[in-house]
Amino acid sequence: MTLGRFVQRVLIGFVAVVVVVGLWTARDTLLYGFAAAVLAVGISIPAGWLRRVGLPRGWAIAISALGMGVVAVALLLLVLPRLLSGLGDLVGGLPAAIGGLSDVYADLRTQGEFWYEALPPLDGTAELSTERAQALLRRVVEGSLAVAPVVLGGVSTLVAALVHLGIVIFVSLFFITDPRTYVRGSLYLFPERAHARVVFLWNELYSTVRTWITALSLSIAITTTLVWVVLGLILGMPGALVVAVFAGIATFIPNIGSILPVVPIVVFALASGDPSRVFLYVAAYLAIQLLESNVLTPSIVKSQLAIPAGVVLLFQLVVTLAFGALGLLLAVPLLACLIVLVRELYSYDLLGLRTLQIELSKTDDGRLVLHETDALPDDPPPVEARPAAAVPEAAS
Template sequence: MADIYTYSRRVATAALIVLLMLAGFYLLGRHAYFFLLVFAAILLAVLFCGMTDWLTDKLHLKRGLALLLAVLFFFGVIVAAFWLIAPTVSRQIQEMKQTIPQALSQVENWLSQYGWGQKLINKVPDDISKVMPKQDALLSNLSGAFSTTLSFLADFAIVIITALFLASSPKLYTVGLTKLFPVRSRSRIMEVLGQCYSTLKSWLVGMLSAMAIIGVSTAIGYSLIGLPLAFALALIAFFLAFIPNVGPWIAGVPAVLVGLTVGPQMALYVLLVYGGVQLVESYVITPIIFQKTVDLPPALLLFFQVLLGILQGALGLLLAAPILAVLMVLVNELYIKDVLEAEAAPAAEGKQV
């Protein structure tokens, strides 16, 4: 009778685990955007916690005061940078709105010299009014853009507020999460969470350092060759450097187009400067920064970026790299070490005996 009870209990437990996993996959598929917002808040909280830990270690401040200083410093840098470079960048972006169409016109003229290019141009409608939305559709699009902006601001506020809550009491949430697991596994879960935190912190430090180097070096390079709108283009390169593999390619397109408005020679200089910066970043800066932090396989990262980009658009593409870093820690610690290697250890000991 006891054996039947034990067997039934194991079956029920296994069935419950399977149902919970199916429910988790269902929620993840249906509400992936919500989970991405949660992860964005966790990532920002890791940044706040890393700055707070550094202040408490170097200045021996209380955690509350250190967190306040970290948050003020973070937003202070953003406001100061906006205050200093916003007028120049805003003016250059306004100029870019006129420069990019001129560059596209030059590209069209170049394509028209070739047969295959002429066929491509013929597929583009001559009358732009045919592709412009009607008045009622335009009003609908403006309304949709307004609601999208409000939604973005609301999501941004939620991420910041959640990050502040998480950073103010990280142990409250980590300990609460470990209580969902059996008592014998809680110390191991806490250890894995600590490794996830260290991985995300190292990834953030490395990525922000690489972004700063790319932004500054690109601005210097563009200024030296006399490229118009150098600061605006460098700012684009700075932000898009947060997206490995894909971001640098996107940032290079407007720079080349602006170079074409000056001449083919300037476009060639832009390619040489931007390509040189990316080459040094990929083969010198990134290996030095990430050699002791996070090493993501490029092919796996690109596949994961494409997958999340298809499923969740820009937000998925933006968070693909840090999510993959956490997944690699979880797989390595909870599956490879705790399952595969743990099962192989007794067999290896038996052979030695």
Template sequence: MTVPSNDSKSSFGRWIGFAIIVISLYVTWQIRQILLILFMAIVLANALDILVETIRRRGIKRGIAILITIVVLLLSLVGLFGIIIPSFLGQFQQLVNLVPRGINQLTTNINQLITRLDPDLVAVLPTVDQVIAQLQPILQQIASRGLNIFYSSLGTLLSSILLIALTLMLLANPVPYRNCLIRLFPAFYRQRVDEILKMCNQALRGWLKEITFDMSLMTLFSLIGLSIFGIPLALTQAILTGILTFIPNIGIGLSVIPPLAIALLEEPWKPPAVILLYFYCYLAIQKLDNNPRFAKLSTYPAVLLPGFILLGQLFFGTIFGILGLFLAVPLLIVSQIWLKEVLIKDVLNKWE
């Protein structure tokens, strides 16, 4: 009877490990929508936990602080859907009707400008229709995936209830869920995983504070500026600007389209004024974020390069659609920490 050698045993063990990794990746890909809901619940739970910790600093027990936070959240939702949303939807419908008119006016102005240029230069430059045709496949793919995820996950009442339930469970008692995740790793690495999870939690909280700060300022600044310029539907556009600020880089570009389109229907000085308004608002927020006085509020330990953010938005937007664009930065923050701590520090830096 032949006894298997140690080399054959180790080779068999490596193949088993490789097969487990492949199967795990396949299962993860198949349940990616569920994992996205779970990640959204983690982000929301972290956001609510910031309020819980703020209340606890006043000497209130965590259970009572969580109850107060839930009551505040419910009252905010009632006020949002009962007071703000109806008026917002009414003005938003007007905005939807005005923006195409402004875009048509912009197209007319561009065509008039093209007729005044050198014909040889015009032949080299791509037309507006060509640019739109090149962007259309990417936009359609992102939109279709966004709609699929919306209708298959967040579009149903059951999934919304699941998201809220997961958020409240993670907020009320996150330790058991954290321990379950840690136990998925080998015993010798569990302490290290716990450290990495703490880093991710700290980074997400810092980013949530920063993005809330930026969204509030962009809403306030755009509201004041658009009101001074006399741009119609200033409040609705300011709220929309604040929401889109959640998407770095791309959001500020998308948020300027509605006020710019409407400004094209007004006096000639208003379009450049709107562009300058949003440009200086963006610069002001960047300076405030880098100001040492706001360091505790606006900075977080995970530093993302702008190029990586754009690539991450394209990657997660292609996979998850609109929700991927909104959650691209927190997904990148968590991914960067895991890659840095596990792959670089624990594997590559110790690889001899």
């Protein structure tokens, strides 16, 4: 190896390390940009509907963005005050609620010999007298003074999150106003022979994010409807509509979000003065979530994005460690876009596997058998066949 060749490889390795370190340092900013792009795609969907009924492009984007903001604020105003009111009622009636739970526990022990033997009796220390309630309240007040710095830190974190949300919304409006400018700029980074391929990738990424938004919307609608019908109309739980909306919004977080609505369910059930129905409400919700999380939503996501649930869960853990809460929220669309890029650039372009169909079967003794067949080539469409933009509805 010549000295010039050695120096060239060293420089290439150094540049690669610098690029990787720079991307890692700017990972939060890049994730905010991705969130803005996802939001822009979400705004483009209703904007495209308005364009098709004859509204001008600018008005369609403005009405779509304003409508989504109004819906978000309305949902926040619906859920938050009712949840805080339920928490206030719960704190006010906490001794009675705990006493009611003790009565429910005692009644359960009398339902049969099995329960009588399986559940230990409550001793006198479990009763909440007035003196003990006052002592507990005094300890809570003293503890709240000790955690005041933590609360103030949480307030600053909330303010920072709102600032970041404003930045994301602001950038997304730039993206959706003139997306073709950014697509056109990306073409200058590649040779002319690759321009059609780059435009095709932009369209694939846009289609993938749009498909995820559609699947997520269906999942939210199904969850909200089921929770409201079962808990509210059938079981008569107080605050069922708020819990249903909260459960629908929590669906935005795959896997983990399904557990969050248990908190408002317990709050509203205990605050209603009938703690014996807590177990019924929680059991009914878990049954709904079992159906929605394991049957309905996986079927929708798998049919739309073809991403195994196990891969999504592992990727969630990775991006949460790397990016925090925002990474958890955007794990699914980020994974779907990475799959598109790896498939198109690595599997198809570099390895040449575009025409290869891979199937696996399993023998009786559990061994896998590989079946590979050549299919008809699936060449990407020309540039004119699809809009050359990441947000075609709003940009056309």
